[in-house]
Amino acid sequence: MSMQTRAIHSIRRYAFHIALFCFLLGPVAALLLYAGSVRWFYPAILPNEWTPQPFLRQIGNPRTRDAIGASLTIAGITTVLALLIGLPAARTLGLRRFRGRQLVLLLLFLPNVVPPVATGMGLNILFLRLGWAGSYLGVILVHLIPVLPYTIFALLGVFARYDEGYEQQARTLGATWPTVFWRVVLPLAGPGIAVAALFAFLVSWSQYVLTLLIGGGRVITLPLLLFAAVAGGNPASIAVLALIFAAPPLLAIALAARALTDRERVVVQQY
Amino acid sequence: MRNPSLRIWLTLAPALLVTGVLFGASVFYAVAQSLGYLSIIGETRLSFAAYGNVINQATVAGRELWAALGFSLWVSGAATLLSATGALILAATLSGSATPPRRSTLLALNANLALPHLVWAIALLLLFSQSGLLARIAAALGLIDLPAEFPVLVRDRYGIGIIVHYVSKEIPFLALIVLAILRTQGNTYTAVAATLGAGPWVRLRRVTLPLVLPGLAAGALLVFAFIFSAYEVPALLGVSYPRALAVLALDYFLNPDLSRRAEGMAISLIMALVVVGVAGLGRVFGERE
Numbered sequence: 001m002s003m004q005t006r007a008i009h010s011i012r013r014y015a016f017h018i019a020l021f022c023f024l025l026g027p028v029a030a031l032l033l034y035a036g037s038v039r040w041f042y043p044a045i046l047p048n049e050w051t052p053q054p055f056l057r058q059i060g061n062p063r064t065r066d067a068i069g070a071s072l073t074i075a076g077i078t079t080v081l082a083l084l085i086g087l088p089a090a091r092t093l094g095l096r097r098f099r100g101r102q103l104v105l106l107l108l109f110l111p112n113v114v115p116p117v118a119t120g121m122g123l124n125i126l127f128l129r130l131g132w133a134g135s136y137l138g139v140i141l142v143h144l145i146p147v148l149p150y151t152i153f154a155l156l157g158v159f160a161r162y163d164e165g166y167e168q169q170a171r172t173l174g175a176t177w178p179t180v181f182w183r184v185v186l187p188l189a190g191p192g193i194a195v196a197a198l199f200a201f202l203v204s205w206s207q208y209v210l211t212l213l214i215g216g217g218r219v220i221t222l223p224l225l226l227f228a229a230v231a232g233g234n235p236a237s238i239a240v241l242a243l244i245f246a247a248p249p250l251l252a253i254a255l256a257a258r259a260l261t262d263r264e265r266v267v268v269q270q271y
Numbered sequence: 272m273r274n275p276s277l278r279i280w281l282t283l284a285p286a287l288l289v290t291g292v293l294f295g296a297s298v299f300y301a302v303a304q305s306l307g308y309l310s311i312i313g314e315t316r317l318s319f320a321a322y323g324n325v326i327n328q329a330t331v332a333g334r335e336l337w338a339a340l341g342f343s344l345w346v347s348g349a350a351t352l353l354s355a356t357g358a359l360i361l362a363a364t365l366s367g368s369a370t371p372p373r374r375s376t377l378l379a380l381n382a383n384l385a386l387p388h389l390v391w392a393i394a395l396l397l398l399f400s401q402s403g404l405l406a407r408i409a410a411a412l413g414l415i416d417l418p419a420e421f422p423v424l425v426r427d428r429y430g431i432g433i434i435v436h437y438v439s440k441e442i443p444f445l446a447l448i449v450l451a452i453l454r455t456q457g458n459t460y461t462a463v464a465a466t467l468g469a470g471p472w473v474r475l476r477r478v479t480l481p482l483v484l485p486g487l488a489a490g491a492l493l494v495f496a497f498i499f500s501a502y503e504v505p506a507l508l509g510v511s512y513p514r515a516l517a518v519l520a521l522d523y524f525l526n527p528d529l530s531r532r533a534e535g536m537a538i539s540l541i542m543a544l545v546v547v548g549v550a551g552l553g554r555v556f557g558e559r560e
Binding site for chain 1: 276279282283285286287289290291293294296297298299300301304361364373376378379380381382383385386387388389390391393394395396397398402404406407408410411418439442443496500501502503507517520521524535536539540542543546547550551
């Protein structure tokens, strides 16, 4: 290849990658631009000043802080519950072959397919009658419906590559169960479990319809506040709220960057 | 525990119980309500009236059902086809060069995927609205004078905004699936075809496409099901008529007139049935792979 064609090739590759990055993340740049703008009117192409003021105003707003707190609490508790319930099931499903396994997988997978609008509408009246509507308990329970299948399927991948033999060897050598757990199970499955937990958190964090239908206007999480802001807020505060809402997922991707790009596996699921 | 079978079912019990009770109760109450069972207003007779009303266009909700169904089918069909095509081309381009896709590219694909749909829809709103960033750029270039001259790309009658949203979110999703298939099945076939003189288009059509088609089709069906039943994005980027099925269903369900609830519920169950059918088809495709 001559030097000239090589140069053209690399220029084309760079142009392609720049276009791809604009396509994939350009709108986020628009959010950033709006988030720091103060009274940025058409047709000014750039805001005349770009300040942290809209951000500070949102952070100082008690409604925003309450919504962040509610979102963190609900997603946190949902994640812990999903792990507690999902770990034993995923371990069995990953390591054992037994009659009815396919049926169990189908049953656990099904709630992930049925639209949240239908699930939430079905549970709305039951939870109202049980007094769970409008409470954290009700919202956490209903979040478990999409979060649990997701957690189990993420953990299934971990246990499909897991070798139980190490546990037995440790036991034979005299290790107690707690020791086996800390010294064998966690080092082997820990990173995978952490990734599953991270994405369980994100699935709950992003729920809108289920929270709306079960929260009954009393549990206001960040997506609910954001949705309401779109109807009547100014662009700067909408953009700031959107960025706060997007921060945990982006942080998670940064944390899981190695796992996502090193291994063959990709996280192919959406919420 | 001596009995291995008992041990298996004990570990599965919590997950099956939680899923079974919550999901089972949801389906049970949804069906009951769509059949007119509403103990709040003392209505306990069951009938298919709500289904009849919406299918025969007897009520307000019914008259909108077919428009909403058509709109949802159009938006999810168009977005799915465009995403699958785009994902195939993108993945083939990324894995076609001699070097594997760069870390930063994979990371950008994943970052796009991780962004909540709500955030992406808001970003598109700020970007594409008539006084948005693109309209300002068009004005600076002298292409338009007034915001109203900028084409209506979001909150438009034809669902263009919604389609743009899903195409830009689902291309990375499907591209990652295709890239994973290409990575495990090897690029050797493509390399062989190139050595034998096949151009990029022939390689895409005759080598890459047959290789990834089962996986891509399974993913595309899931994408279709997901878009078909989505609420937030059509609610934010759509207009009030025609609106998506999920938006229509939820609106009638939350209607203060309690007799409308049954119709909202019936619409949502019709939607759920379509989705489960399509996703089931996707599973069949995925398993055959």
